[in-house]
Amino acid sequence: xxxxxxxxxxxxxxxxxxxxxxxxxxxxxxxxxxxxxxxxxxxxxxxxxxxxxxxxxxxxxxxxxxxxxxxxxxxxxxxxxxxxxxxxxxxxxxxxxxxxxxxxxxxxxxxxxxxxxxxxxxxxxxxxxxxxxxxxxxxxxxxxxxxxxxxxxxxxxxxxxxxxxxxxxxxxxxxxxxxxxxxxxxxxxxxxxxxxxxxxxxxxxxxxxxxxxxxxxxxxxxxxxxxxxxxxxxxxxxxxxxxxxxxxxxxxxxxxxxxxxxxxxxxxxxxxxxxxxxxxxxxxxxxxxxxxxxx
Amino acid sequence: xxxxxxxxxxxxxxxxxxxxxxxxxxxxxxxxxxxxxxxxxxxxxxxxxxxxxxxxxxxxxxxxxxxxxxxxxxxxxxxxxxxxxxxxxxxxxxxxxxxxxxxxxxxxxxxxxxxxxxxxxxxxxxxxxxxxxxxxxxxxxxxxxxxxxxxxxxxxxxxxxxxxxxxxxxxxxxxxxxxxxxxxxxxxxxxxxxxxxxxxxxxxxxxxxxxxxxxxxxxxxxxxxxxxxxxxxxxxxxxxxxxxxxxxxxxxxxxxxxxxxxxxxxxxxxxxxxxxxxxxxxxxxxxx
Numbered sequence: 001x002x003x004x005x006x007x008x009x010x011x012x013x014x015x016x017x018x019x020x021x022x023x024x025x026x027x028x029x030x031x032x033x034x035x036x037x038x039x040x041x042x043x044x045x046x047x048x049x050x051x052x053x054x055x056x057x058x059x060x061x062x063x064x065x066x067x068x069x070x071x072x073x074x075x076x077x078x079x080x081x082x083x084x085x086x087x088x089x090x091x092x093x094x095x096x097x098x099x100x101x102x103x104x105x106x107x108x109x110x111x112x113x114x115x116x117x118x119x120x121x122x123x124x125x126x127x128x129x130x131x132x133x134x135x136x137x138x139x140x141x142x143x144x145x146x147x148x149x150x151x152x153x154x155x156x157x158x159x160x161x162x163x164x165x166x167x168x169x170x171x172x173x174x175x176x177x178x179x180x181x182x183x184x185x186x187x188x189x190x191x192x193x194x195x196x197x198x199x200x201x202x203x204x205x206x207x208x209x210x211x212x213x214x215x216x217x218x219x220x221x222x223x224x225x226x227x228x229x230x231x232x233x234x235x236x237x238x239x240x241x242x243x244x245x246x247x248x249x250x251x252x253x254x255x256x257x258x259x260x261x262x263x264x265x266x267x268x269x270x271x272x273x274x275x276x277x278x279x280x281x282x283x284x285x286x287x288x289x290x291x292x293x294x295x
Numbered sequence: 296x297x298x299x300x301x302x303x304x305x306x307x308x309x310x311x312x313x314x315x316x317x318x319x320x321x322x323x324x325x326x327x328x329x330x331x332x333x334x335x336x337x338x339x340x341x342x343x344x345x346x347x348x349x350x351x352x353x354x355x356x357x358x359x360x361x362x363x364x365x366x367x368x369x370x371x372x373x374x375x376x377x378x379x380x381x382x383x384x385x386x387x388x389x390x391x392x393x394x395x396x397x398x399x400x401x402x403x404x405x406x407x408x409x410x411x412x413x414x415x416x417x418x419x420x421x422x423x424x425x426x427x428x429x430x431x432x433x434x435x436x437x438x439x440x441x442x443x444x445x446x447x448x449x450x451x452x453x454x455x456x457x458x459x460x461x462x463x464x465x466x467x468x469x470x471x472x473x474x475x476x477x478x479x480x481x482x483x484x485x486x487x488x489x490x491x492x493x494x495x496x497x498x499x500x501x502x503x504x505x506x507x508x509x510x511x512x513x514x515x516x517x518x519x520x521x522x523x524x525x526x527x528x529x530x531x532x533x534x535x536x537x538x539x540x541x542x543x544x545x546x547x548x549x550x551x552x553x554x555x556x557x558x559x560x561x562x563x564x565x566x567x568x569x570x571x572x573x574x575x576x577x578x579x580x581x582x583x
Contacts, residue, residue, distance in 0.1 A: 021482040028394050031386030032403060035456075038449060039406055042413070042421050049424075096312030104306060115313045117574070118320045124503075124570045125323065125563065126510025128537045132559045135544065136326040157319050164316070190305040218414030221512035221537070225544050245416045249513060252420045259424065266417045273412060 043270075050267035053260045059268070063231050066255045067247065072265055074233040078148060078241025079217070082227055085152025085237060086159060086216050087209075093156075094163035094212075095205065099193060101164070102171035102201075123161035127221040130158050134226040146240040151227025155219060159212035166211060170204015171197060210280050214273055220245040244269050327560045334360070334553035343557060349523045349539075351551040360554050364525045366561070368533035371440060371526065372515060373508035376447035380508075381501055383448070384455025391456075392463045393485060404460070411453035419517030422446040427518050434530040438520035441529040446514045451504040458503065462496025463489055495576055502573040506566050512537040536562055 061071030097115065105112030134154030144150040174197055182192035220243070228240035229250065242250070248265045251258030337355040346361035353359070387407060391400050422442055431437025466489050474484040490497070512535075520532020521542060534542075536558045544555055 018480045018482075021480040024482040024485070025394065028386050028390045031383055032390040032395070035383070035387055035410075035452070036403070036406065039410055041425075042418075042449075045421060045425055046417070093312050093315050096309050097316055100306075100309035100313045104309065111310075111313075115316055118317045120570050120574060121320050121567060122316060124506045124510070124566045126512065126537060126566060128510070128512040128540050129323070129327070129559050129563055129566075132330075132540065132544070132556060133323045133326055136330050136556075137322060141326075160316055160319070188299045189302045190299075191301075193305070214412050218412070218416070220414070220416040221541055224541055245414055245513075248416050248420055249517070252423055253517060262420060263424075266420055269414060270417065273414075277412075 046263060046267050046270065049260070050263035053264035054267060058261075058264060062233065063247075063261075066258070067231065067251050067261055068255060068257050069261075072244065072247060072261075072268065075231060075242050075244055075247045075265075076268075078227070078234050079244045081148045081234060081237055081241060082152045082155065082223070082243055083213065083216055085149055086155040087213070089153060089156040090159050090163055090212065091209075094160055094208070095167055095198075097160075098164045098167035098171060098201075098204075099198075102168045103189075103193065103197065119161040119164060122157070123165075125158075127158065127219055130154055130222040131225050133157075134222060139226055144238070146226065146228030146230075147238045148227055148234055148241045149237045151223045151241070151243070152237070154222050154226045155216045158219065158222060159215050162215060163205075163208040163212045166208030167201065167205045170201035170207070173204065174200040206280055206283075210277055213276055213280075217269065217273055217276075218245060219243075220249055244272075324563070327556055327563060330556035331553055331560050334550050334557050338550065338554070343554070351543075351547075351554045355550045358550060362536070362554075362558055362561070364523050365534055365536045365539050365558065367525050368440070368519070369509055369535040369537070369562075371533065372443045372447055372519065372535055373505060375440070375444035375529070376451055376508045377501065377505050379444065379448040380452045380455050380504060384452050384500070384504070385459055385497065387452070387456035388459035388463055389485060391460050393481060393489070404457075407453050407456050410449075411457060415450060415511060415513045416517075418446055418450055419514035422514060422518035430530070436520065436532065438518055438532050439530050440519060440526050440533045443515045443519035443533065443535070444529065446518050447508050447511060450511060450514055451508050454504045454507055455500050458500030459493070459497045462493040462500065465496065466492040498576055499573045502569050502576075506569045509565055509569075510537065510562065512541050516541050 058071040059076065060073045062073050063075070064070035101112055101115060105115075131154070134150060134157075138144045138150035138153050139146060142150075178196050178200060179192065182196050187195070223243050223246055227243060227246075229242055229246065230240040231242045231247070232239075234241040244265060248262050248269065251262035251265065334355075338358075338360050342360050343362045346359045348359040349361050349364065350359040391404055391407075395403055422445070423438075426445060427437040427439075427442050429437075430439060430442055434441075470488050470492055471484065474488045479487065515535050516538040519535065519538065521534045521538055522532040523534050523539075524531065526533045540555050540558060544552070547555055
């Protein structure tokens with residue numbers, strides 16, 4: 001009787017014993033529990049070994065003794081500069097492309113298809129191949145040398161597909177009523193884009209930014225041969241600068257006794273990723289609350 | 296139709312910006328080709344697979360340019376990782392969608408997303424400090440194909456899990472209601488209705504994860520031992536194509552450098568094949 005009345009699926013109230021079903025349940029729970037266990041293991045290990053080496057001065061001091069002692073001050077500055085170059089180039093290109101794909105191309109149209117296919121390929125290119133490409137084009141052919149500029153530009157090529165995909169989805173999520181209302185008011189399409197659609201599509205852009213920044217901060221292989229290894233404080237974007245991820249790699253692989261500071265740097269990198277994630281969503285919430293929702 | 300000049304200008308600017316993405320892909324291919332041309336011309340494609348060993352520093356004549364062990368390393372590590380990650384990732388997706396109580400499911404999904412966001416160099420570092428020593432206690436030397444496979448598995452697992460889950464999520468509610476009306480058990484519903492309906496998306500997820508495993512550099516570089524050899528067992532160290540580039544590009548000159556770009560080209564071809572396969576499978580569905 002209760003089976004008929006309740007809206008529960010049948011399997012929830014099955015009374016007889018069903019072997020394959022029970023076995024699947026046990027296996028699926030085991031998989032989930034082991035994934036949680038691996039996560040706890042990795043994060044726990046980083047925290048346990050990283051925290052003792054962490055201090056405020058670690059964030060500001062220059063590395064000493066090949067990084068075994070001292071901190072990551074100049075490395076954080078280099079990382080920030082590489083990220084800055086990357087975003088300064090990729091945001092305008094990415095937003096522009098997303099606008100074109102969402103607002104000006106038909107589904108299945110030739111030009112849009114060409115751009116989409118290119119982005120699909122770009123999203124799959126291994127980071128080390130971006131490293132080869134950046135080294136050949138920016139470092140050698142354009143004569144930038146191992147520099148923050150070359151590293152940032154290489155990363156900009158890498159994050160472009162992520163940024164465009166999310167921003168395009170942001171534009172597509174804007175209701176067509178907005179476009180019709182703008183047209184009815186006699187706005188030009190460019191005015192409608194800047195005044196109405198772009199602000200309304202900002203959540204997509206924010207998600208794209210968070211994912212793109214995450215990918216850029218995490219990247220190591222593409223930077224090995226573009227921005228280089230130098231761990232001094234960079235004086236301009238034409239200097240070589242060591243990103244935090246490369247610092248971790250170098251300490252772990254090439255510096256015996258660098259484990260402690262490598263753990264601390266890994267912890268800094270992960271906290272940085274989490275902080276950027278949280279901060280961007282918080283800002284987006286506040287900013288959007290003011291711009292879009294009617295008072 | 297009348298179009299204000301500001302709109303035409305905007306459209307022209309947006310077209311130019313969109314062409315940049317196309318241009319980058321072309322430039323990558325062009326530069327890989329230009330840089331690998333010296334080696335292809337004076338060494339020849341065949342010697343990359345037929346030479347006795349990999350000792351490329353000797354120049355075009357005296358050097359040895361066999362990429363096969365690295366190619367085998369790449370394929371073995373990626374295949375092993377995909378074999379392990381697919382069942383685990385699908386189990387994780389099924390857990391999220393069908394088994395977890397709502398609260399736990401949400402928290403669990405966040406956790407898998409966090410796993411996806413951990414940088415590869417951090418995975419590699421953890422593998423170097425924790426995983427490799429564990430394997431060494433059991434089967435020395437520890438830094439091995441097995442360590443590479445395991446670390447790659449952990450890295451591509453979130454990709455399989457998250458993409459499969461979103462594919463399962465897009466199975467129409469009415470299918471599941473129908474299965475429920477027929478009185479099917481949970482497992483029969485999954486096996487008979489949900490998985491077949493979500494198959495295309497899951498297969499795409501597996502392909503993208505394979506691409507990621509082939510292209511991954513840092514984590515494998517840090518745990519796989521990097522000895523150029525065809526491994527006789529999973530406990531022996533291997534070097535992958537990606538790790539080889541990362542290790543040698545810094546000091547490679549002339550033909551050696553050119554040979555590394557050839558291996559980059561090989562990687563690029565593998566990735567383009569996988570991406571094309573994925574978009575061919577998805578051809579019926581429109582990008583949303």
